Amino acid sequence: MPGNQQTGWGLIGASTIAAEHMISAIRAQQGHDVVAVASSNAQRAQDYAHKHRIAGAYDSVAALLVDPAVQVVYISTTNELHRDQVIAAAAAGKHVLCEKPLALNLDDARQMVRACAEAGVVMATNHHLRNAASHRTIRDLVQRGAIGRPLFARVFHAVYLPPHLQGWRLDKPAAGGGVILDISVHDADTLRFILGAEPVEAVGLSQSAFLAREGLEDGVMAVLRFDNGVLAQIHDAFTTPYAGTGIEIHGDQGSIIGRNVMTQRPVGEVLLRDASGERAIAIEHENLYERGVARFGPASRGHGVPAARGADGLRSLATALAVAEACRTGTSVQVASL
Numbered sequence: 001m002p003g004n005q006q007t008g009w010g011l012i013g014a015s016t017i018a019a020e021h022m023i024s025a026i027r028a029q030q031g032h033d034v035v036a037v038a039s040s041n042a043q044r045a046q047d048y049a050h051k052h053r054i055a056g057a058y059d060s061v062a063a064l065l066v067d068p069a070v071q072v073v074y075i076s077t078t079n080e081l082h083r084d085q086v087i088a089a090a091a092a093g094k095h096v097l098c099e100k101p102l103a104l105n106l107d108d109a110r111q112m113v114r115a116c117a118e119a120g121v122v123m124a125t126n127h128h129l130r131n132a133a134s135h136r137t138i139r140d141l142v143q144r145g146a147i148g149r150p151l152f153a154r155v156f157h158a159v160y161l162p163p164h165l166q167g168w169r170l171d172k173p174a175a176g177g178g179v180i181l182d183i184s185v186h187d188a189d190t191l192r193f194i195l196g197a198e199p200v201e202a203v204g205l206s207q208s209a210f211l212a213r214e215g216l217e218d219g220v221m222a223v224l225r226f227d228n229g230v231l232a233q234i235h236d237a238f239t240t241p242y243a244g245t246g247i248e249i250h251g252d253q254g255s256i257i258g259r260n261v262m263t264q265r266p267v268g269e270v271l272l273r274d275a276s277g278e279r280a281i282a283i284e285h286e287n288l289y290e291r292g293v294a295r296f297g298p299a300s301r302g303h304g305v306p307a308a309r310g311a312d313g314l315r316s317l318a319t320a321l322a323v324a325e326a327c328r329t330g331t332s333v334q335v336a337s338l
């Protein structure tokens with residue numbers, strides 16, 4: 001794409017996340033607009049397009065992909081559909097921002113990354129948390145040695161799934177439901193980002209308390225071992241309205257406490273605790289999704305890389321699948337190497 005050209009985004013999926021966060025994030029970037037939406041249902045496509053002032057409404061992905069106004073696609077359908085849609089978009093020469101989890105298994109995700117590489121299009125994964133000023137601050141602290149050698153991490157990501165999202169996540173295993181594919185993937189990506197290390201092993205136990213059905217889990221506690229020796233505990237749930245979220249990184253010289261930071265919103269605080277006591281670290285919050293789109297635009301024109309690449313989505317999926325298998329088998333599971 002030439003540098004000063006308008007970038008037209010096509011939405012594959014008339015989804016909640018696009019309506020609540022991504023359409024406005026795309027439109028917040030100068031020169032970027034949402035120009036088309038594809039739904040499996042023609043009426044839903046039209047209603048969605050009308051509501052969000054989108055020019056093109058299509059009842060198939062194929063129709064959206066031949067719209068010359070579309071240069072980039074954002075894929076936010078249910079998870080079992082991502083693979084074929086990414087591969088079709090790549091074949092049509094469109095750059096791809098795909099939602100997490102990339103797919104339901106690693107072979108599919110590998111195919112997606114390969115298809116984009118072979119087609120010469122940029123592929124990114126919409127892991128929003130690494131765009132948060134809080135997590136970037138924590139990463140900087142860790143990387144400049146503020147806590148010495150990192151030894152442990154704890155992720156508190158147990159939330160209550162809002163009623164309007166209580167659909168396929170709770171009762172459709174074939175769509176990639178369950179809290180592990182929904183939330184643990186984000187934990188995995190955030191920990192990789194902060195620690196600059198790769199998860200290699202998982203143990204865990206999951207729970208189906210009262211929201212999830214059909215064999216899906218609505219809560220999980222797991223421990224990951226990273227290749228730098230860090231042990232990370234993750235706690236994810238759809239069932240706990242009042243738990244609060246956070247992340248902690250503990251080293252041999254200090255600890256970082258992030259409160260209210262496992263969220264879609266630009267909020268939360270970061271504390272550093274060491275021999276000099278505890279202090280809040282200044283953060284300039286910014287919209288997480290807007291920052292992700294702001295990184296994607298230049299990357300699609302050959303400048304820099306997206307905030308989270310396709311390969312990052314592969315790694316987070318591999319980790320989540322290892323957690324799921326560890327919970328299923330009650331054993332320690334190696335995270336697949338890519």
Ligand code: NDP
Pocket residue numbers: 012013014015016017018038039040041044045076077078079099100101126127128165167182264
């Ligand atoms: P939704 O359930 O809102 O949308 C998924 C699909 O459901 C849509 O593509 C649409 O199909 C169909 N759908 C939507 N509304 C209706 C309706 N009223 N009746 C019938 N079908 C409907 O999912 P989410 O937006 O919550 O999640 C979509 C993707 O985004 C998932 O991959 C999820 O993991 C990811 N996600 C990522 C987040 C992040 O922060 N990175 C946050 C939330 C979700 P069609 O397109 O065919 O109309």
